[in-house]
Amino acid sequence: MQNNGQNKLYVVGLTLVATLGGLLFGYDTAVISGAEGSLQVFFAHALGLNDFVHGITTSSALIGCVIGGALSGVFANRLGRKRALQLAAFLFFTSAIGSAYPEMFLFPFGEASVGLLVTFNMFRVLGGIGVGLASAICPMYIAEIAPANIRGRLVSLNQFAIIFGMLVVYFVNWGIAQGQPLEWINSIGWRWMFASEAIPAALFGTLLFLVPETPRYLALNREDEKAMSILTRINGRDRAQEIMTEIKSTVKVSAAKIFxxxxxxxxxxxxxxxxxxxxxxxxxxxxxxxxxxxxxxxxxxxxxxxxxxxxxxxxxxxxxxxxxxxxxxxxxxxxxxxxxxxxxxxxxxxxxxxxxxxxxxxxxxxxxxxxxxxxxxxxxxxxxxxxxxxxxxxxxxxxxxxxxxxxxxxxxxxxxxxxxxxxxxxxxxxxxxxxxxxxxxxxxxxxxxxxxxxxxxxxxxx
The missing domain is CATH 1.20.1250.20 (MFS general substrate transporter like domains)
Known part of the structure; x- marks a missing residue:
């Protein structure tokens, strides 16, 4: 599907891959809603901890979100937009498996301890770092590959993916818990809720190998031939040359001071x-x-x-x-x-x-x-x-x-x-x-x- 030289089908495909990061953003932040009660029983009640400690456990991913958001610029500039998203996918996957199985052969399975609680929270923080990275870099990636006339719609798809990810995990959590005894949910069911995130995380990480780096990042790093190739595929050769000229006029210095x-x-x-x-x-x-x-x-x-x-x-x-x-x-x-x-x-x-x-x-x-x-x-x-x-x-x-x-x-x-x-x-x-x-x-x-x-x-x- 092309319009005025634009390959909209290609750019929409790239956008959909990037929005999987948005879906994981929503999925990771909402998965705790189904597991929160079971975590309170498994950790707080078993260890005699108060509601304040449980609150920290419930919201520990937010600590990672702040860290990931703050570091997103460093990773986006040093690794590139694509590889930074691959890092986020790895963190999502690691957090999903680690949160589901925090024992990781280091602790007895199913026996709550302070060490296990700390390990669980560390895995949740890792997932939060992935959320922080994705929340910044997914819209950045889409904006840098999208033609100006449809950029707003394409970046907005990322918010749709976030909300959709939340809705998906609500149904996943409900499906896991449906018809199961409370004892099973409090001991095993919550683990499946966290583990379910590994599936979209693995899909996201795999599909990222199939998408290019953004042309603007490539131009910033003097890879003009690659940048021009991607711009041409997205916009058509004539428009790509105009955009490339505009980009080159803005990247005389590859990294400027923030102000x-x-x-x-x-x-x-x-x-x-x-x-x-x-x-x-x-x-x-x-x-x-x-x-x-x-x-x-x-x-x-x-x-x-x-x-x-x-x-x-x-x-x-x-x-x-x-x-x-x-x-x-x-x-x-x-x-x-x-x-x-x-x-x-x-x-x-x-x-x-x-x-x-x-x-x-x-x-x-x-x-x-x-x-x-x-x-x-x-x-x-x-x-x-x-x-x-x-x-x-x-x-x-x-x-x-x-x-x-x-x-x-x-x-x-x-x-x-x-x-x-x-x-x-x-x-x-x-x-x-x-x-x-x-x-x-x-x-x-x-x-x-x-x-x-x-x-x-x-x-x-x-």
């Missing part, structure tokens, strides 16, 4: 990441069943069903973003999404304040979640992958992604305390953050629709 184009571009990248978390999305993703139970008065099974409904809505509205991001632009969708999130959170806060319990909670959480998924969810990653100039992209993306994971941890860890103090205030706070995010995009963030990565660099030079 070579001023501080504003880096600050915008950081704030995009921070606002994506400060609007409270992971509160909804991580604590949805609890929110439904507290506010809608739902039984546990009903609240889980409501969570599934919300998951389907998330998938549908991510598709809306994919279909519209290159048509309407990044800024309009972000602003519309921020307004929708503010409406959803303020409504939930008011319902909490007046103690209104009912279906309205589900409706406004869906309004909030749908608004996020058609805007900040995918488009934040699109912007982070494309606003930075070529010769600082690796470093700048690493800073932005590390900031995102730190903000994620801050919001997720403070929510239980805030909600115990004042529910209405907590949801209202996320609503205020949504309003501020809209103002930030309107006033400061540049539109990138249809611009090549090199044209974005010219913008920051001005």
């Amino acid at each position: 070579s184009y001023g501080k504003l571009v880096v600050i915008i990248g950081i704030l995009l990441s921070v606002f994506q978390q400060f609007v409270g999305i992971n509160v909804v993703l991580y604590y949805a069943p609890r929110i439904f139970q507290n506010m809608a008065g739902s039984a546990t099974d009903v609240s889980m069903m409501q969570t599934v409904v919300m998951g389907v809505v998330n998938i549908l509205f991510t598709v809306v973003a994919i279909m519209t991001v290159d048509k309407f632009g990044r800024k309009p969708l972000l602003i519309i999404g921020s307004i929708g999130m503010a409406i959803g959170m303020f409504a939930i806060g008011l319902m909490s304040y007046f103690q209104i319990i009912g279906i309205g909670t589900l409706i406004f959480i869906i309004v909030y979640s749908a608004s996020f998924m058609m805007s900040w969810g995918p488009i934040c990653w699109v912007l982070i992958s494309e606003i930075f100039p070529n010769n600082i992209r690796g470093k700048a993306v690493a800073i932005a992604v590390a900031a995102q994971w730190i903000a994620n941890f801050m919001v997720s860890s403070t929510f239980p305390f805030l909600i115990s103090v004042n529910e209405a205030f907590t949801y209202g706070l996320y609503g205020v953050m949504s309003v501020i995010s809209a103002i930030f995009v309107w006033k400061i963030v540049p539109e990138t629709k249809g611009k090549t990565l090199e044209q974005m660099e010219a913008l920051w030079k001005k």
Whole structure:
């Protein structure tokens, strides 16, 4: 399938391979949801440990996410985008096997101990490092191989893969536990949940051998012939020559200092990441069943069903973003999404304040979640992958992604305390953050629709 010389079928194929990293991102971060209760029985109860230690075990992968995000620029620049993703695939696979079988012939099988707990957490941190690398480098890889006119849609596919990965692992966990006695789940079942990740990790690692390095990375490292060959296959020879000329004009220095184009571009990248978390999305993703139970008065099974409904809505509205991001632009969708999130959170806060319990909670959480998924969810990653100039992209993306994971941890860890103090205030706070995010995009963030990565660099030079 070619259009104006573009080989769209080829570039879509490359994108789908890269988005397996996004799927593993979602899979790894959500797999703990099915195993968390069993881990508490296997480790915390058996060793007499408190809830704080269990909380660290449950969230230990986030430590790796921060590390992986912070180091992603180093690996992307030193190893290349492709080999850095291969490293992430290896870490996903190792973490899956190690988390499922932390004894690894060093400890007696099935006997909880402090040493075994530490080993388990080390494997979870390794998986988190893989998530951190994938969260930064997958959208970077897609942005650097995609033609400008379809780049937004292709990078947005990575967010779809993340949400889809979460949905897949929910069903995998359910399938493993279905019909099994609780004793088996608490001793063996949780191991199969973690081990299941090895299958997509192995597929990801294998398929990466079939894709090329990005032409922009090759040009940065003076491999012009290889870069030109890939550009030609993607864009056609005439357009490839134009793009190659633009790239060469931006890579006179293979690695620039982080503030070579001023501080504003880096600050915008950081704030995009921070606002994506400060609007409270992971509160909804991580604590949805609890929110439904507290506010809608739902039984546990009903609240889980409501969570599934919300998951389907998330998938549908991510598709809306994919279909519209290159048509309407990044800024309009972000602003519309921020307004929708503010409406959803303020409504939930008011319902909490007046103690209104009912279906309205589900409706406004869906309004909030749908608004996020058609805007900040995918488009934040699109912007982070494309606003930075070529010769600082690796470093700048690493800073932005590390900031995102730190903000994620801050919001997720403070929510239980805030909600115990004042529910209405907590949801209202996320609503205020949504309003501020809209103002930030309107006033400061540049539109990138249809611009090549090199044209974005010219913008920051001005």
